[in-house]
Amino acid sequence: MGIHGxxxxxxxxxxxxxKEVPIKACFGRKVAVDASMSIYQxxxxxxxxxxxxxxxxxxxxxxxxxxxxxxxxxxxxxxIKPVYVFDGKPPDMKSNELKKRGVKREGAEKAAAAAExxxxxxxxxxxxxxxxxxxxxxxxxxxxxxxxxxVPYIEAPCEAEAQCAILAKSGKVYAAGSEDMDTLTFGTxxxxxxxxxxxARKMPVVEIELAKVLEGLEMTMDQFIDMCILLGCxxxxxxxxxxxxxxxxxxxxxxxxxxxxxxxxxxxxPAPEDWPYQAARELFRAPNxxxxxxxxxxxEAPDEEGVVAYLVGExxxxxxxxxxxxxxxxxxxxxxxxGRLGDYFKPVEKPAGSTSAAKRKMxxxxxxxxxxxxxxxxxxxx
DNA sequence: ACTCTGTCTCGAGACGCC
DNA sequence: TGAGACAGAGT
DNA sequence: GGCGTCC
Numbered sequence: 001m002g003i004h005g006x007x008x009x010x011x012x013x014x015x016x017x018x019k020e021v022p023i024k025a026c027f028g029r030k031v032a033v034d035a036s037m038s039i040y041q042x043x044x045x046x047x048x049x050x051x052x053x054x055x056x057x058x059x060x061x062x063x064x065x066x067x068x069x070x071x072x073x074x075x076x077x078x079x080i081k082p083v084y085v086f087d088g089k090p091p092d093m094k095s096n097e098l099k100k101r102g103v104k105r106e107g108a109e110k111a112a113a114a115a116e117x118x119x120x121x122x123x124x125x126x127x128x129x130x131x132x133x134x135x136x137x138x139x140x141x142x143x144x145x146x147x148x149x150x151v152p153y154i155e156a157p158c159e160a161e162a163q164c165a166i167l168a169k170s171g172k173v174y175a176a177g178s179e180d181m182d183t184l185t186f187g188t189x190x191x192x193x194x195x196x197x198x199x200a201r202k203m204p205v206v207e208i209e210l211a212k213v214l215e216g217l218e219m220t221m222d223q224f225i226d227m228c229i230l231l232g233c234x235x236x237x238x239x240x241x242x243x244x245x246x247x248x249x250x251x252x253x254x255x256x257x258x259x260x261x262x263x264x265x266x267x268x269x270p271a272p273e274d275w276p277y278q279a280a281r282e283l284f285r286a287p288n289x290x291x292x293x294x295x296x297x298x299x300e301a302p303d304e305e306g307v308v309a310y311l312v313g314e315x316x317x318x319x320x321x322x323x324x325x326x327x328x329x330x331x332x333x334x335x336x337x338x339g340r341l342g343d344y345f346k347p348v349e350k351p352a353g354s355t356s357a358a359k360r361k362m363x364x365x366x367x368x369x370x371x372x373x374x375x376x377x378x379x380x381x382x
Numbered sequence: 383a384c385t386c387t388g389t390c391t392c393g394a395g396a397c398g399c400c
Numbered sequence: 401t402g403a404g405a406c407a408g409a410g411t
Numbered sequence: 412g413g414c415g416t417c418c
Binding site: 048054055061316321 | 412413415416417418
């Protein structure tokens with residue numbers, strides 16, 4: 001998934017585009033998050049010692065709900081307001097890629113079954129994680145939970161990453177929150193990575209600014225898209241023998257794939273047969289998305305009893321834990337907690353023109369960074 | 383020397399008690 | 401699925 | 412922070 005090696009290309013060629021963001025500087029931001037990707041990660045990671053997913057008594061998986069509940073609350077505690085974006089129908093061009101994944105998954109399923117047969121828990125654990133597939137049920141479970149939590153979600157017509165990018169472009173949200181670098185290729189002005197606020201694994205939130213990526217690479221957006229296709233995307237093959245280094249220099253020299261194909265020695269570097277790079281390019285330039293203006297994104301009060309009825313009543317969660325989790329969520333919306341964090345609230349989510357709060361206690365680097373962003377794209381707050 | 387490919391490895395959530 | 405380390409082949 | 416537990 002994503003663009004092969006793009007994150008390294010950016011780190012090497014446009015380091016100024018990358019910025020570690022202090023957690024406090026995230027406060028008040030709205031972020032579009034790829035729901036299916038999150039669910040996928042939870043299904044892989046949330047396991048018990050024997051490698052089995054968490055389930056209720058009926059045997060229904062609950063790993064994804066567990067992850068979604070706690071991560072979402074943790075985001076709110078840090079002032080991040082997520083809007084989750086669910087995948088729609090994948091584009092036809094992705095079917096090759098999806099087929100490959102399906103084949104790999106089948107292999108993993110056999111290996112996992114064999115390991116389970118022989119009681120080899122280590123290998124069962126290893127292979128069963130590779131069999132993970134996000135189903136409609138997983139998605140529906142999470143939509144139900146999000147609705148009860150008062151967290152908005154969007155059903156994208158096609159790729160969630162593209163929809164996230166549009167939301168960020170329009171200013172409905174500040175950034176796309178994703179690990180997937182192709183969100184940049186879809187044109188999100190800001191990509192936030194490692195947006196988990198995990199205490200244990202201390203991974204700093206990293207912001208990538210598209211404008212600075214292009215600046216560092218000295219490319220236009222169209223050139224950047226062509227470079228991403230050369231690096232390797234989900235939609236078509238790339239040219240054998242062209243890796244990150246040559247991809248960057250070829251685009252810089254020739255500006256687009258058409259010219260590269262003219263100039264490149266096709267004996268040394270033959271392009272794939274019937275290479276549909278133009279169609280891939282079109283998917284990045286004009287992806288199938290719902291216009292941001294047509295979307296209503298609102299964060300509402302959580303329905304505590306509803307969440308309890310669902311997670312405790314249906315899914316076997318511990319009631320005390322769920323209630324205290326929801327209390328945390330409620331607290332971040334109203335009351336004293338917001339006051340305490342208010343220092344960081346204004347500078348980030350400003351209505352047009354209020355610069356009064358520009359003063360805060362952050363290190364100079366961070367301060368200049370967010371001050372700049374502030375001027376960019378923001379919507380009125382509700 | 384540099385670049386790319388292939389193959390291998392590992393890790394992939396979050397909480398709370400200690 | 402990706403990201404890093406490595407060996408090996410190609411330019 | 413490490414480690415057992417969540418369901």
